[in-house]
Amino acid sequence: MKKTKRIQQIIVLVLIAAAIASYFLVEPVKTTLDQIFSMFATGDFAVVKDFVESYGPYAMAVSALLMIFQSLMAPLPAFLITFANANLFGWWQGAILSWSSAMAGAALCFWLAKVLGREVVEKITSKTGLEQIDVFFEKYGKQSILIARLLPFMSFDIVSYAAGLTSMKFWPFFIATGIGQLPATIVYSYVGGMLTGGAKLFVTGLLILFALSVLVVMLRQIYQARQKTKSEKSNTVK
Template sequence: MAKKISYFVTAAIILGLVIAYFTYPPFGDFINESWDILLSKDEERIRDYFKSFGFWGPIAIVILMILQIFLVIFPSWLPMIVAVLAYGFIGGVLISVVGVFLASSLGYAIGRLLGEDNLAKVLGKKKNKKVNNMVEEYGFWAIALFRVSPFLSNDAISIIAGMLTMGYRKFILATLTGITPLAIAIGYFAEDPDTLKNGLYWIGGAGLVGYGIYVYVDYTNRKKQK
């Protein structure tokens, strides 16, 4: 019963956001205007825009982070930079972590709604079994890597984790493990675009190398034991 309720709530949220965008002009205007301002790269304009919402400013940023699930070309780290520019280091990091927590939970729920059968149809039964085994063995750190690397698809990994029925607690803990250092790094470097860009590359690269070493060492140890 609880499972069916969670599916219903997830579908209702998705449908509600889509309907609101096309039928409720203020909401549609907010999304369109926010999009234009975010892409302007004008830091002062971005900061002033979200601060103009007052109490609702942080909520507006979180909503954008949730909607980013459906906007593939929209960088997942951009709202995090906005949060820091508008509300400072501590406020920006907190908003970023909360936003990713909610967006990831929704993505995971969408994956559960779609189900593992649909993933098996796309990958095939053999590949699906291999992916399942990898998630079982390396899933926690794989998700943490996707979170800490700003150039990997955070939304895709949330949906896939849900489709593979990975435990939610394990999934969300891995998400927080990866996103927290990324949010802190973005908060620290956000005011210097050049430094931030280089920092994001270093963070993503270091995370990928670290994960590769971890998988290689673990695989070697397993092979020796066999």
């Protein structure tokens, strides 16, 4: 088992080294990746839409690869791709594409973390970010993944990497991710299907409202849990 994992580590590290080398040595690769990073930096889904649309019949495949790429390169904003997909392919088709490709990205992050270990993952993501997710996992236990997927302000990608660093099995992680990610994907896709370039302020407000709503529910649950614990301790003392 250890030998197999070591072989996997070597293969992955060689592939990562090859990808980095191709960026610096192969001009088309560098140009395309620079364009992708600049595109995400704009924060404008219309720019992402134009990029995906430019690939014509391969647009869906390019969109799926973009979603997986942003998963690996945390914390690029996935919702821009979700909006673009809904605008290009219709809200329900865009939702299926966004959800399935995000699931593929999550699975890949989980597997990479299992293979590479914490030291490498910290360099790919963020040491502070991983530590914050560790605390979150410790607090919410078995429900951590489902809760994290329902919270729009939690980094989807870092959660996937962090889960791979625990003893968590793949299928519980994958199922919880699928269920937890579905509501946000549907909402973003439905809204994204109606968006025009001038609707960014509306979308920003919607996302903030959604995040605050979930936060209020979470805080209420935490408060109730603490009150229940205090009550149980008080009854025990009596």
